[in-house]
Amino acid sequence: MKRSERLIAITNYLIEHPQQLVSLPFFTESYQSAKSSISEDLGIINDMFQKEGIGRLQTVPGAAGGVKYIPSNSAERSEAFADELANQLEDPERLLPGGYLFMSDLLGDPQTVxxxxxxxxxxxxxxxxxVIMTVATKGIPLAYAVAFFLNVPVVIVRRDPKVTEGSTVSINYVSGSSRKIxxxxxxKRSLKQGANVCIIDDFMKAGGTINGMRSLLDEFEANVAGIGVLAEAEDEEExxxxxxxVSLLQINNVDIKNKKIEVHRGNMFSE
Incomplete structure (x- = not known):
């Protein structure tokens, strides 16, 4: 196999298996190449990943070591993408009653997600x-997208139990916006005791739903390792x-009467 062909094959494998430790013998056997050649290939790939701002390769030494692709986004790419999303959400046609925005088209676009x-x-x-946790239904595509790049499973919180899921744990919580129970x-089989869980959701106003998920995690004796929301609404009354x-976008000054919206980068970019 030519080096150019091998570079493409290795790059594709690493991108399709993020955060997964791959031993050098796997590549040498798969592409019938010497370790020295594979090491040089990985060096070239790592340089290009970092140059393009899409991640890096982490080398783990030792007999059980190997190489792992750590996906990431450069600050420039992240800010440009957030600004592009903000421009799309500022379309007044997206306004819904209650100050919400129509985002289903964005959440249905595979590349955006x-x-x-x-x-x-x-x-x-x-x-x-x-583990990545979300609540049905709009947060599901976001949760799976995050889970892919972190190479972890997804658990989905639902409003009603499903017969096919066996015994469940349920809690009552107060919705932050409607103040309803x-x-x-x-x-029960979804989480292990002591698991570190990242909560992902599409939209947050007062945060009642996310707070409910935190309470649910307490029942499993699991830990909240992080919380991420696509968009948060700034409401002084809430x-x-x-x-x-952390939020990717922040929605400000929703004027339903005059059909005006202001959307800015979220607090993810102010840290």
Whole structure:
């Protein structure tokens, strides 16, 4: 196999298996090449990943070591993507009653969701996350996108139990915006005791839903390793019940009467 062909094959494998430790013998056997050649290839790939701002290769020494692709986004790429999303969300046609915005088209676009997942994965890369948690339904595509780049599973909190999920744990919580008592459930087999969980959601106003998920994690004796939301709404009338979180976008000055919206980068970019 020519080096150019081998570089493409190795790069594709690493991108398709982020955060997964791959031994050098795997590559030498797969592509019938010497370790020295594979090492040179990995050096070239690592240089290009960093030059393009899409990640780096982490080398783990020792007999059980190898190389691992750590996906990331450069600050420039992240800011440009956030600004592009903000421009799209400032379209007044997206305004919904209650100050919400229509975002289903963005959450249904695979490339957009993939880019959002990479941004959150970049932020939470060093948080030792075991599981991504979200609540059905709009947060599901975001959760899977983040989980792919972190190479961890996803658990989905639902409003009602499913027969196919076996026994469940349920809690009641107060919705932050409507102040209503609601229920959320999670199968007992979903989480292990002591798991580090990252909560991902599409939209946050007062944070009642996310606070409910935190309470649910307490029932499993699991830890909240991070909280990420695609968009947060700034509302002075609402008492925010969640403090430690990162947002990709912040929605300000929603004027339903005059159909005006201001969307800016979230607190992810102010840290």
């Amino acid at each position: 993939r880019n959002i997942g990479r941004l959150f994965a970049t932020h939470f890369a060093n948080h030792s996350i075991d 609601q229920t959320m459930v999670l199968p 008492d925010r019940v969640v403090e430690e979180y």
